[in-house]
Amino acid sequence: MxxxxxxxxxxxxxxxxxxxxxxxxxxxxxxxxxxxxxxxxxxxxxxxxxxxxxxxxxxxxxxxxxxxxxxxxxxxxxxxxxSQPRQQLNVEEQQKRLGDAVQAFVNDVAYLDFSAEQMIEKVSVALNQLATNKENETGNHD
Structure with missing residues (x-):
């Protein structure tokens, strides 16, 4: 068990x-x-x-x-x-959810005093960290 x-x-x-x-x-x-x-x-x-x-x-x-x-x-x-990962969403729904998430992010940070470049950098760092964590977990180091 x-x-x-x-x-x-x-x-x-x-x-x-x-x-x-x-x-x-x-x-x-x-x-x-x-x-x-x-x-x-x-x-x-x-x-x-x-x-x-x-x-x-x-x-x-x-x-x-x-x-x-x-x-x-x-x-x-x-x-x-x-569970074993499986994609349950079609491409259209994936695109819609990505768009919704981006819009929610923009709405949440619109009032903050950051440039677009600073925000993009933060998102990029977070996505790279996610990718690094996945690689470390699976052992894939393409």
Whole structure:
């Protein structure tokens, strides 16, 4: 049986996203970075709720969302595990989501006093870090 993998996410009280969405986003990022590899067992609903000091129903809602997105799968009597990645979105939907994410980012940072070049640099650094984490996890160093 797999050991439960630690989920390193933090809930930000001032965040405009609901708590369950913060959990979903945090676990998605942990999976994308390779910190939660395929087959990793997630903490139980109660366990993660205790870790984050939040209501178990909130964690259950986040886990349901992650399951519906195909990122995790429930194994009867064993718990929740990170799924094998599979692309469920067609190219059109991927483009739409990318556009939505870019627009949300622009809306969030429009009032900040940064140049476009500074913001692009920050995004580039974050994407490079994500790629580096993935390479380190998989051992691929193209």
């Amino acid at each position: 797999s050991d439960v993998k630690a989920v390193n996410i933090h809930i930000a009280p001032g965040d405009t996203r609901p708590i369950f969405k913060q959990i979903v986003d945090g676990i998605r990022m942990q999976i994308a970075c390779g910190n939660l590899p395929v087959g990793a067992k997630l903490p139980s609903v109660r366990g993660l709720a205790m870790q984050l000091t939040i209501n178990a129903n909130t964690v259950a809602k986040a886990y349901t969302e992650l399951t519906s997105q195909g990122l995790v799968e429930a194994r009867q009597g064993l718990g929740l595990f990170v």
